[in-house]
Amino acid sequence: xxxPLVSTRPGFSQSVRSLFTSLxxxxxxxxxxxxxxxxxxxxxxxxxxxxxxxFERGGWTYVHLEGTPAEIGYQHGRLLAREIAxxxxxxxxxxxxxxxxxxxxxxxxxxxMLWPHIDAEYQQELKGIARGAQSRGVNIDVWDIVALNxxxxxxxxxxxxxxKREKTENTPHIWPSGRCTAFIATGSYTKGGRIVxxxxxxxxxxxxxxxxxxxxxxxxxxxxxxxxxxxxxITSQDDFGVNDAGIMITETTITQFxxxxxxxxxxxxxxxxAMQYASSIDEYVKLIKDGxxxxxxxxxxxxxxxxxxxxxxxLGLKNTPLWRSKDGYFISTNFARDSSLIKDETDGFxxxxxxxxxxxxxxxxxxxxxxxxxxxxxxxxxxxxSDHVDSYLGKVEADQRSLCGHVDxxxxxxxxxxxGPYFPGGAxxxxxxxxxxxxxxxLISHAGHPCGEDFLAAPFLEAHPEYEWLRPILxxxxxxxxTQFAAGEKQ
Numbered sequence: 001x002x003x004p005l006v007s008t009r010p011g012f013s014q015s016v017r018s019l020f021t022s023l024x025x026x027x028x029x030x031x032x033x034x035x036x037x038x039x040x041x042x043x044x045x046x047x048x049x050x051x052x053x054x055f056e057r058g059g060w061t062y063v064h065l066e067g068t069p070a071e072i073g074y075q076h077g078r079l080l081a082r083e084i085a086x087x088x089x090x091x092x093x094x095x096x097x098x099x100x101x102x103x104x105x106x107x108x109x110x111x112x113m114l115w116p117h118i119d120a121e122y123q124q125e126l127k128g129i130a131r132g133a134q135s136r137g138v139n140i141d142v143w144d145i146v147a148l149n150x151x152x153x154x155x156x157x158x159x160x161x162x163x164k165r166e167k168t169e170n171t172p173h174i175w176p177s178g179r180c181t182a183f184i185a186t187g188s189y190t191k192g193g194r195i196v197x198x199x200x201x202x203x204x205x206x207x208x209x210x211x212x213x214x215x216x217x218x219x220x221x222x223x224x225x226x227x228x229x230x231x232x233x234i235t236s237q238d239d240f241g242v243n244d245a246g247i248m249i250t251e252t253t254i255t256q257f258x259x260x261x262x263x264x265x266x267x268x269x270x271x272x273x274a275m276q277y278a279s280s281i282d283e284y285v286k287l288i289k290d291g292x293x294x295x296x297x298x299x300x301x302x303x304x305x306x307x308x309x310x311x312x313x314x315l316g317l318k319n320t321p322l323w324r325s326k327d328g329y330f331i332s333t334n335f336a337r338d339s340s341l342i343k344d345e346t347d348g349f350x351x352x353x354x355x356x357x358x359x360x361x362x363x364x365x366x367x368x369x370x371x372x373x374x375x376x377x378x379x380x381x382x383x384x385x386s387d388h389v390d391s392y393l394g395k396v397e398a399d400q401r402s403l404c405g406h407v408d409x410x411x412x413x414x415x416x417x418x419x420g421p422y423f424p425g426g427a428x429x430x431x432x433x434x435x436x437x438x439x440x441x442x443l444i445s446h447a448g449h450p451c452g453e454d455f456l457a458a459p460f461l462e463a464h465p466e467y468e469w470l471r472p473i474l475x476x477x478x479x480x481x482x483t484q485f486a487a488g489e490k491q
Contacts, residue, residue: 054079055491059212059447059480060228062489066218069121073128074135076232077145080213081136083231084129087210088144090473091151094204097469098418099159100172103147106154110146113158117265117291118146119273121221125234133232148232149268152176153295161260175347176297178202178334178417179238180252181361181403181427183369183384184301184310187327190376194435195303195310198381199250200427201228201238202334202405205455206470208428209477211238212447216487222276223247226441226487228431235272239298240431242438244487245279246305250431251298252332255358255416256346259317264293280304281311281324288313289320297345299332305435314338316345329369329376333361333403334417349416355392357414360401363391368403378444381432382482386451400426404451408460422464424455424474430482441487448479 052075054063063079065072077084092103115123126149130142147154156176163171182199190196201211210230217225227241239251270288278284281304288300294317302311312323312330319341323330335358336342336349353359368387372380387403388396400410400419405426407413413420430450433443448454455477461467467474 050075050078052076052079053490057485058445058483059478060214060445060483060485061212062214062216062485064216064218064488068220069124070128072217072219073125073234074132075128076125077129077132078135079132080231081133081138083210083213084133084145084148085138085140087231088140088148090206090210091148093470093473094206095151095155098172099155099174101155101159106147106150107143109154109158110143110150113262114146114150114154114266117263117293118269122234122269122272129232129234145232149234150266150295151233152237153267153293157257157260157295157297158262160258173418175256175416175418176253177204177419177425178253178255178357178414180250181333181365181385181405182250182252182301183329183331183365183381184248184250184303184312185329185369185376186303186308186310186325189327189329189369189373190434191374193308195248195305195308195438196376196378196381196432196434197248197250197301197303198385198432199238199240199430200385200404200450201240201429201431202426203238203428204423204425205408205428205457205477206424206473206475208425209448209475211428214445214485216485216489218487219276223279224441224487225275226443226485227275228429228445233268235268235275237268238429239271239300240443241275242433242441242443243275243278244441246438247275247278247280247284248303248305248433248435248438249275249284249300251300252334254297254299254314254316254336254341254346255334256349257297257316257336258347259294259297259345261293261317264295265291266293267296281309285311285313285322288315292317292320299337301330301332303435305438308435312337314341316341318344331362331365331369333365334358335362355401356416357400357405358416360390360392361403364389364401364403367391378432378434378437382430382444382446382450385427385430385432385446386449388451398451398453403427404449406449406453408455420466422467424460424464424467424470428477442484444482444484446480446482448477450479452479454478
């Protein structure tokens with residue numbers, strides 16, 4: 001394992017970059033005028049009349065939201081209006097390019113297929129986000145926001161299903177992108193027997209550079225939540241978070257998954273519902289499975305700090321096996337574990353191909369966890385997420401097979417994710433927490449590559465003109481320090 005990077009905890013001075021960003025935000029937010037908020041409330045300014053607020057630290061934007069669904073949504077949209085517009089531009093370009101479907105197609109699917117299956121409270125929250133962003137002059141509506149929330153399941157699960165159903169000719173090949181490396185451990189594997197959970201978000205760098213919001217949500221009903229996320233999205237989407245009932249969760253995507261139920265509930269609704277209302281592993285499993293549409297099919301790692309138990313839910317559409325332990329661990333690197341799911345619901349996923357990114361990372365993860373038995377804590381979890389071992393090549397090399405992924409350095413790309421040679425994607429954030437931190441509604445996160453390496457867009461595009469189409473949205477992804485956050489922080 002690599003030596004841990006220097007961490008920044010609350011109380012340390014912000015970087016020049018964070019300070020500069022904060023000054024911009026102050027200028028933008030300070031330009032606000034009287035706006036009508038949901039329920040007839042007049043908002044003179046975010047700080048004076050709305051309980052929501054934001055601040056910058058360690059490359060992250062911390063956003064506190066509270067109240068009814070409409071109020072939470074309005075605060076969200078108003079506080080992050082600029083970032084929502086920016087993120088929407090990314091999702092629009094990536095999804096229309098990859099599917100060869102225009103944005104109106106995704107808006108239409110959101111309105112006709114997803115909306116009728118969205119819980120009423122989340123419909124209000126989504127409407128609130130649109131209203132809040134509109135109050136800052138952003139030209140979007142609720143269907144843009146729903147399509148943004150469905151930005152993974154619509155292009156990577158619904159579109160392939162629709163293409164096959166309609167027998168559409170000359171369609172692009174689409175497999176779900178591999179997202180993430182994670183583990184959860186408890187009992188004799190960890191210091192003090194506490195639960196330790198860790199997660200790398202893998203995504204395109206265009207998305208990942210923006211996947212740096214830390215949401216502290218205090219709803220009128222359900223549990224308080226602390227989770228990372230994307231601007232404009234009501235759930236974490238890469239799914240790392242804790243709630244005040246002691247539930248700790250994360251996940252990684254199932255490689256080459258195929259399946260969709262147009263009459264099911266969107267995954268972004270089910271994952272938010274489970275995070276907000278579950279007080280136990282059983283409740284979380286029940287809520288995330290209820291109305292399962294097969295979208296964004298994931299391996300879920302779930303812990304309950306009250307009992308010390310951890311679980312692994314492989315959430316396919318037809319197959320949903322669950323494993324549990326009070327003394328052990330589960331790792332997840334985008335591989336499918338259940339033989340029935342592999343056979344019935346993947347397009348030929350091969351557990352024996354050790355050159356493949358999911359399997360190579362699985363080998364490394366197993367070895368790292370076993371070698372650290374009894375010593376695993378948040379510091380070792382940070383090291384785990386920054387690891388550059390390539391088990392297939394048998395050497396240390398930052399590439400598509402390292403836990404801290406750098407696919408932009410890999411001439412092979414990741415074929416099972418439909419990522420071509422040198423695709424600008426890989427590990428874009430890291431998050432860790434344990435039972436003790438979770439009990440304080442706290443976690444530690446890292447913006448950018450957990451190893452600390454920066455990604456610079458200009459030299460990459462010069463070297464790889466085949467990705468010129470990404471120029472409008474591909475930015476530098478600077479690596480920040482490990483930074484601690486907690487629910488209720490003011491600065």
